[in-house]
Amino acid sequence: xxxxxxxxxxxxxxxxxxxxxxxxxxxxxxxxxxxxxxxxxxxxxxxxxxxxxxxxxxxxxxxxxxxxxxxxxxxxxxxxxxxxxxxxxxxxxxxx
Numbered sequence: 001x002x003x004x005x006x007x008x009x010x011x012x013x014x015x016x017x018x019x020x021x022x023x024x025x026x027x028x029x030x031x032x033x034x035x036x037x038x039x040x041x042x043x044x045x046x047x048x049x050x051x052x053x054x055x056x057x058x059x060x061x062x063x064x065x066x067x068x069x070x071x072x073x074x075x076x077x078x079x080x081x082x083x084x085x086x087x088x089x090x091x092x093x094x095x096x
Contacts, residue, residue: 002077006062013032015064017050021092024049046093047086054082055058 002010016092025046037047058078062070070078 002074006065007081009061009065010054010058010081013054013061014082014088017054018085018088018092021046021050021089022095025093043090043093047089049088050093051082052088055079058082 025042028039028042028046033039034042037045037069055078059070062074
């Protein structure tokens, strides 16, 4: 089970991603990366990007604090938290 500090960190990581997604999407468009990266569906790309960054940040934070990788149960709990907050990520993406 995730302790309250790690869970709080995960929530902060998600909050930061929700607030930064509009900026990331603007940068993606302005830099012309959509064509360069062959992105067909910008919203799907953005959601996958967000999930990947959140998961990587969580794993890094977990390792730094615990000096070990999370157990399967801890990973499942983190994934569940991320997926439960996916609607917030989608709303941030759709705002654009």
